Amino acid sequence: MTHAKKLMMRMKIKNELARQCLGEIIGTFVLLLFGCSGAAQVKTGRDMKGQFLSANLSFAVGVMSAMYLCMGVSGAHLNPAVSLSFCVLGDLPWKKLLxxxxxxxxxxxxxxxxxxxxxxxxxxNYGGGVLTVFGPNETASIFATYPTEGVSLQTNIFDQVVGTATLLLCILPLNDKRNRPAPEALLPPIVATVVLGIAMSMSSNCGGAINPARDLGPRLFTLTAGWGVEVFTCFDYFFWVPLVAPLVGAVLGSFFYQVFIQWHLPELEPENNETKQTWYQRYHNKLVVHKLVKLVVSLLS
Amino acid sequence: MTHAKKLMMRMKIKNELARQCLGEIIGTFVLLLFGCSGAAQVKTGRDMKGQFLSANLSFAVGVMSAMYLCMGVSGAHLNPAVSLSFCVLGDLPWKKLLxxxxxxxxxxxxxxxxxxxxxxxxxxNYGGGVLTVFGPNETASIFATYPTEGVSLQTNIFDQVVGTATLLLCILPLNDKRNRPAPEALLPPIVATVVLGIAMSMSSNCGGAINPARDLGPRLFTLTAGWGVEVFTCFDYFFWVPLVAPLVGAVLGSFFYQVFIQWHLPELEPENNETKQTWYQRYHNKLVVHKLVKLVVSLLS
Amino acid sequence: MTHAKKLMMRMKIKNELARQCLGEIIGTFVLLLFGCSGAAQVKTGRDMKGQFLSANLSFAVGVMSAMYLCMGVSGAHLNPAVSLSFCVLGDLPWKKLLxxxxxxxxxxxxxxxxxxxxxxxxxxNYGGGVLTVFGPNETASIFATYPTEGVSLQTNIFDQVVGTATLLLCILPLNDKRNRPAPEALLPPIVATVVLGIAMSMSSNCGGAINPARDLGPRLFTLTAGWGVEVFTCFDYFFWVPLVAPLVGAVLGSFFYQVFIQWHLPELEPENNETKQTWYQRYHNKLVVHKLVKLVVSLLS
Amino acid sequence: MTHAKKLMMRMKIKNELARQCLGEIIGTFVLLLFGCSGAAQVKTGRDMKGQFLSANLSFAVGVMSAMYLCMGVSGAHLNPAVSLSFCVLGDLPWKKLLxxxxxxxxxxxxxxxxxxxxxxxxxxNYGGGVLTVFGPNETASIFATYPTEGVSLQTNIFDQVVGTATLLLCILPLNDKRNRPAPEALLPPIVATVVLGIAMSMSSNCGGAINPARDLGPRLFTLTAGWGVEVFTCFDYFFWVPLVAPLVGAVLGSFFYQVFIQWHLPELEPENNETKQTWYQRYHNKLVVHKLVKLVVSLLS
Known part of the structure; x- marks a missing residue:
């Protein structure tokens, strides 16, 4: 055994949660690296180096790449709304959510x-030397999401709830063995296609975050990098919408999938020798309603 | 057994048809959710948040997502023209068509x-506060399909017949074991690609509905939501074209596939242990011509 | 046995070549149906209903659909240049080429x-009531291919030779068991992607036909439909370029693949029980050079 | 045994390295054939025959086609930065790097x-008869990459390091059996999608070469074809950036993948009968850190 091998053995992270957190950090890093740089290329290139569709596609490639990268480590949630859903479903211990x-x-x-x-x-160059949140030279929207002028708060909340519910409703069947699942090794491109679809159809009102981390991380960065507190205060403190609404939407979407589809699927024959654990496979034996009831009961008592 | 589990057991829909209808409702809901919101984003964004291709792609993502969602429940027809074809082919009982x-x-x-x-x-904002079917600020075409100015009725009928025939001609071989079928778990993205192709090449004349439900549902909604009866009366009662022509086209396309391709494929070795029933697998042992003859005979007698 | 069944049995085409020709007719029909209608939608829609990329994508969807449709019947050549290559390679009898x-x-x-x-x-509407080959309102290019102004004859010949050589060079490895083949059931979308690539990068000079049938069929149609003999005489009788150059290019591309790649691949272990015949699988045990030598010898003697 | 067969046997390249070099030549040829002709079509077509996205997609199709073409011969590195990474990882002998x-x-x-x-x-026609590196009629950027005005040298170096690191970070997990690998026969389209993502999001500053050969080969060609020495001297000798920075980035990206993901993946059960060697499969049992330590030691001693 060489020194390098020994070094590796010693540095291998023993703690499972630490490993998983590292996986989520790298995964979300890659997701946003593609997503934000795609948005930056389109915006600062003034549509000459790709258009809106290119930015949507960049995010989708980010989803695919991030999922292949960290599915084996952390399950590739990449999104607190997804993690919350898995907590409600009993697939992720509540203590791991934070x-x-x-x-x-x-x-x-x-x-x-x-x-x-x-x-x-x-x-x-694009902003004329100024980092601003408003006006034709604004560059804050490269990073976090901001609402379009003329769209009300309720609409934006509804938009984020529907978008994230759609995400969960569409990705939960992809690995549900009682339904007609997608090939497991091709989950990343198929989930990426769903995200692409949401970006092309539900990002008009307020940027289509559908992911509190995708929005808060870049917003915090812009706060520290020189855009100022306006990134939080602008549009009447809009920032809380992509933080809260996706959480509600994700649980709602999981609930819809269970009540309207999964309950009514034929039962599978029990299989004994399942060796490989898929990222949300165990979930499908559980009931979100059951968990919700238990959650409500525990909150009330 | 917990209360939630019991609740689930009690609420599980026993009736197969009710389950299937629920599946088709959710599936078509997701299809149109992507499709109409994609159209809304492109139109109200005045091509700055995606262009025509984005709206086509949104519909395709809707097809893929809807198929993964409800294939295990109802077969993911998502289209009365497809259901009619399967009735004619003997795969869906006639009483289930309605x-x-x-x-x-x-x-x-x-x-x-x-x-x-x-x-x-x-x-x-786009329509200046008015919901209208005509003019540069019309927004009805976000939901239902309308013909382009200068295109005759016959052309639109032909367009819808050809479009839907193309759909059936292209998706029937995808799961025909005597031909060279696509991987079953990848049927949704491949069918979605066919629909994308039709949207990119045959939606110019009258919007490329190729699906009576995709057109009638949104049209009824716009009627009730404030666009008025013009959504039905406009363009000389155009609305019946995307209702009727796709039904004709779908049967015609199935007929073409059988007569020009399937009849002449080599016979398969009989397989005994087929456990999984694919969405239109049983169909391929049957003859649309046979069914059509029987149908005509029963209609005549 | 019912009447319909008997009818089917009687109408089943016994002759293999007739069946294969029927397959190629339907396959090429679907290829051009997507391709030409995609071009028609982009052109007559004046880039408002899809742009150049949409037309490229329509052709690719046509390739995919056509291949799934007739691979089991005729091998889905869809292109005389591909058929010629397979004749040279000994995979298609010469008498079937015509x-x-x-x-x-x-x-x-x-x-x-x-x-x-x-x-x-x-x-x-687009042409102002006139079907013409020249000018801003020309519509002939919806069907056949025409050169761009300012491009010389030699360049167009070179363009078609390189384009078709690229096609063969890129699709031959996809099913070569000694190389790293693509999944057989996913050949259609992958071949379609190669065709999309050629359409996006080599269709600028003279329309990227790379297929004599794709060009001659529509050109003959426009001749009979009212565009007149100009479709053949225009651009100094350009029409022979997409007829002849792809044939040369296809054989050249096959030759390149064999000489520069296939000769040097490791030998496969012999397999006895190959039951399924893939569309150009048998080809890979043969040598294009061998065939070319024999062909030249037979031509000389 | 015929003459042709004998000829083939005699011409089969016995030397493994020569075979591999031939494979890399053909593979990189196809990659650049799609890539540069896609760029040429978009530029000389003045965005009427495809836009920026088409050029990105052409490169991606080139990656896919090139990988299917030469994976069985040479491993389809297609990029000195990838080859260097595999040398550092011990997968490619150092003497093969050059x-x-x-x-x-x-x-x-x-x-x-x-x-x-x-x-x-x-x-x-586009350049008005002049082959130039500067100005609105420049055509040098069809071939090699050039920086955008107003972007500093440090930014371009950083851009190329990050881009190539992203490439390696995203493709290494795709075939890592301890992670969740992609289907081996679908590696080419998935790697192509990652390259598409980088082209859409990180090609704004200086063209997104992320590949010294992709940049140097075309630059040398333009030098000899009439663009003159400016292709090397322009932008203050920018040409060295896409030569050197990708090498640094690739090693850095491999290092990141190992330290942050691979070290912490669960160990695989040992498998004995692995018959097929995947293109960078052997790599994953080795440690880039280990190799780096050894490299540094050998350099220091």
Whole structure:
């Protein structure tokens, strides 16, 4: 055994949660690295180096790449709303929700920093040397999401709830053995296609975050990098919408999938020798309604 | 057994047809949720948040997602023209045709309602506060399909017949074991690609509905939501074209596939232990011509 | 046995070549149906209903659909240049080359007719009632390919040779068991992606036909439909370039693949029980050089 | 045994390295053939025959096609930065690094020559008969990459390091059996999607080469074809950035993957009968850190 091998053995993270958090950090980092740099290229290139569709596609490639990267480590949630759903479903212990979510926010923050350095010159040229949240030269929307003028708060909340519910409703069947699942090794491109669909159809009102970490991490970065507190205060403190609404939407979407589809699927024959654990396979034997009832009961008592 | 489990057991829908209808409602809901919101984003965004291709791609993602969602429950027809074809082919009992079709229309109606709420502000801003079927600020085409100026009725009928025939001609071989079928678990993205192709090449004349439910559901919604009876009366009562022509086209396409391709394929070795029933697998042992002859005979007698 | 069954049995085409020709007719019909209607939608829609990329994508969807449709019947050549290559390689008997090619031209002709009827109103509106080959209102390029102004004859010949050579060079490894083949059931989308690549990168000079049938069929149709003999005489009788150059390019591309890649691949272990015959699987045990030598010898003697 | 067969046997390249170099030449040739001709079509077509996204997609199709073409021969590195990573990882002998890299540069050079001939007329028309590196009529960027005005040297170096690190970070898990690998037969389209993502999001500053051969080969060609020494001297000798920075980035990306993901993955059960060698499968039992330590030690001693 060489020194390097020994070094590796010693540095291998023993703690499972630490490993998983590291996986979520790297995964969300890659997701936002593609997503924000795609948005930066389209915006600072003034539509000459890709258009809106390119930015949507960049995010989708980010989802695919991030999932292949960390599915084996952490399950590739990449999104606190997804992690919350899995907690409600009993697939992720509640105590892991905060570490997972913070890791995702941290990964998104770090990716924003890299994109900022990579596009520093372009952002400065585009904004005329000023980092601003408003006006035709605003560059804050490269990182976090902001609402379109003329769209009300309720609409934006509804938009984020529906978008995230759609996400969960569409990805839960992909690995449900009682339904007609997608090939497991091709889950990343198929989930990425669903995310692409949501970006193309539900990002018009307020940017289609459907992911609190994807929004908060970059917003915190822009706060620290020079855009100022306006990134939080603007549009009447809009920032809380992509933080809260996706959480509600994700649980709602899981609930819909269970009540309207999964309950009524034929039972599977019991299989004994399942060796490989898929990222949300265990979930499908559980009932979100059951968990919700228990959650409500425990909250009430 | 917990209360939630008991609740689930009690609420599980025993009736197969009711389960299937629920599946078709949710599936068509998701299809139109992606499709109409994609159209809304492109139109109200005035091509700045995606262009025509994005709206086509949104529909395709809707097809893929809807198929993964309800293939295990109802077979994911999502289209009365497809259901009719399967009735003619003997794969769906005739008595299920109406319930299936109504479920699809209902799913499409509900999705339109969600999209309307989600894009209410944007639609109002785009249309200047008016919901209209005509002119540069029309927003009815976000939901139902309307013909282009200068295209005759016969052309639109032909367009819908050809479009739907193409759909059936292209999806029937995908699961025909005597031909070279696609991987079953990848049918949704491949069928979605066929639908994308039709949307990119045959939606110019009158919107490329190729699906009576996709058109009638949203049209009924716009009728009730404030666009008025013009959604039905406009363009000389055009609305019946995407209702009737796709039904003709679908049967014609199935007929073409059987007569020109399937009849002449080599016979398969008989397999005994087929356990899994694919969505239109049983169909391929049957003859549409046979069924058509029987249908005509029964109609005549 | 019912009447319909008996009818089917009696109408089943016994002759293998007739069956294969029927397969090629339908396959090329579907290829051109997507391709030409995609071009018609983009052109007559004046880039408002899809842009250049949409037309490229429509052709690719046509390739995918056509391959799934007739691979089990005829091998889905869809292109006389591909059929010629397989003749040279000894995979298709020389006596079948002409029937295959004529079938492909016929399929392309029929598809053009359907597209013409479907887009008749739009073509007339676009061209101001005139069907012309020249000028800003020309509509002939919806069907056949024409060179861009300022591109010389030699360049166009070179373009078609390189384009078709690229096609063969890229699709031959996809099913070569000694190389790293693609999944057989996913050949259609992967071949379609190669065709998309060629359409996006090598269709600028003269339309990227890379297929004599794809060009001659629609050109013959436009001759008979009212565009006049100019479709053949224009650009100094350009029409022979997409007829002849792809044939040269295809053989050249096959030759390149064999000499530079296949010769040097490791030998496969012999397998005895190959039951399923793939569309150009047998080819890979043969040598194009061998065949070319024999062909030259037989031509000289 | 015929003459042709004998000829083939005699011409089969016995030397493994020569075979591999031939594979890399053809593979990189196909990659650049699609890539540069896609760029030429978009630029000389003045966005009427495809837009920026089409050029990105052309490169991705080139990656896919090139990988299917030469994976069985040489492993389809197609990029000196990838070859260097595999040397550091111990998967490619150091003595093969220079032959591989030179082969890749040669393949890229040859492809540029073919694209130049194919687009000679279009390039001359676009540039007004002049081959220039600067100004609105420049055509040098069809071949090699050049920085955007107003972007500093440090930014471009950072851009290329991050881009290539992202490439390695995203493709290494795709075939890591301890992670959740992609289907081996679908590696080419998935790697192509990652490259597409990088092209859409990280090609704004200086063209997104992320591959020294992809940049140097075409640059050398433009030097010899008439653009003059400016292709090397322009932008303050920018040309060294896409030569050096990707090498650093690739090793860095491999390092990141190992330290943050691979170290912490569960150990695989030992498998004895692995018959097929995947393109970088052996790599995953080795440690880049280990190799780096050894490299540094050997450099220091």
């Amino acid at each position: 570490p997972y979510s913070l890791s995702q926010v941290l990964g998104a923050y770090l990716a924003s920093a890299v994109v900022f350095v990579m596009y520093y010159d372009a952002i400065m | 319930p299936y079709s109504l479920s699809q229309v209902l799913g499409a109606y509900l999705a339109s309602a969600v999209v309307f709420v989600m894009y209410y502000d944007a639609i109002m | 029937p295959y090619s004529l079938s492909q031209v016929l399929g392309a002709y029929l598809a053009s007719a359907v597209v013409f009827v479907m887009y008749y109103d739009a073509i007339m | 032959p591989y890299s030179l082969s890749q540069v040669l393949g890229a050079y040859l492809a540029s020559a073919v694209v130049f001939v194919m687009y000679y007329d279009a390039i001359m």
